[in-house]
Every structure is written in structure tokens, then in C-alpha cells.
Amino acid sequence: DTGVSQNPRHKITKRGQNVTFRCDPISEHNRLYWYRQTLGQGPEFLTYFQNEAQLEKSRLLSDRFSAERPKGSFSTLEIQRTEQGDSAMYLCASSFPGWGYTFGSGTRLTVV
Amino acid sequence: DQQVKQNSPSLSVQEGRISILNCDYTNSMFDYFLWYKKYPAEGPTFLISISSIKDKNEDGRFTVFLNKSAKHLSLHIVPSQPGDSAVYFCAASAPSNTGNQFYFGTGTSLTVIP
Secondary structure (H helix, E strand, C coil): CCCCEEECCEEEECCCCCEEEEEECCCCCCEEEEEEECCCCCCEEEEEEECCEEEEECCCCCCCEEEECCCCCCEEEEECCCCHHHCEEEEEEEECCCCCCEECCCEEEEEC | CCCEECCCCEEEEECCCCEEEEEEECCCCCCEEEEEEECCCCCCEEEEEEECCCCEEEECCEEEEEECCCCEEEEEECCCCHHHCEEEEEEEECCCCCCCCCEECCCEEEEEEC
16 A cells, blocks of 8 residues: 555546546545635635545535445545536645545546 | 734745744643644644743754743744745644644744745
């Protein structure tokens, strides 16, 4: 297990299309987070899972966004009807309780 | 509402000298702080942490100082090396019953000049 893995690394999609990203956390970590980072900004929290339970959702996570972690292992983040404003780097992180995160390399989404 | 602020978007330092990166926060409930380093096209990498019960934490060339009364923390890198050139983010979290959501600053781009 070499860390947090995110796929794909890059995604270009047309406005209005749906996209799905995958995150495979470090296997021992029970907490998984999704963050979004736009140019010139720090990462912004989107949502958090403890095992398979989604315990927190940011107001940034509009109705077009949905995240799942069905078996408490990998997670998916889906964006429906993408808009140009969704273009960003989507970061996944995992952790033990009380410890800092380990981030993945991110998925860069470009909506054209 | 930016609860964690890094007011210097960029910093240039000569190799071998000290780099000092600053971070201010507004939420007095924050009790755990992290610094991350980010290279282009990669995710942030954990660098060093400090909890509010300490005012200093050191790890090799990296030292983080926390001034709770001023709501200020800083990262010192001594001596600076060209490989330290990256964007540095500070992050803070408050006690939570559900998770430990971190609030990030906007980052400081450090360039170490050989």
C-alpha cells in the first residue's frame, strides 16, 4: 500500500456531462475526506466519511455532487450536469482519528 | 470567511538561509495545526504538525512555532535547500465529535535560490 490513490489524474468533460472520480485510501485508515482546490486557493472541505458513513457535508457540496463509500474502503465522488465552475483539483485524503491527512495526488477536472 | 490566512503569496530565499512562512487564524477553537508542502501536479504532502498544548515542534530542518495569544503560527526552514521550493499550506482544525475537518490557508509559494 503506497498511499492514497486517485483516478483518473485528469478529466476533461463537456459542460452538462456527468463525471465520477475514485479514491482508494490507505487501507488502515477509517476516515476519508474529499477536498476541492481551485487556482490560488487552499483545499476546501467537501465531505467526510468514517468507514462507510458520510458524517459531514460542506455547503459547497451542491445537489449535483454525491459521494459514496459503500464498503468503507474506496470512495467515489460524482458530479452530475457539470458546470464550468466545477473545474478544479479534487483531492482525496485519508487518516486515523486525530492525525493529519495523507492526500492523494488529486484529479484535475476541466469542464469545457 | 477565511479562517486561516497566509498573507504572503510568495517568498524567495537564498539557499542556506532561513525561510520563515507565516500563518494567522481567527478561530480560537482551533487546537491542531499542520503544514503541508505541495509540488505542482501532486497532492499536498504532510510536513509537520503542532497541537495547542505546545508552542514549538521541531523535525529536522523544520520547526513550527505557535503563538496562541496572537493566533499565529510560523514555519521555519533552516537551512533552506532548492528542493524546498514548493507551495506551503498551513491548516487548522477544531475539536469535533464527528470528524477533524481542516481549514487551509491559500498557500505561500517558496522559491529557494541556489
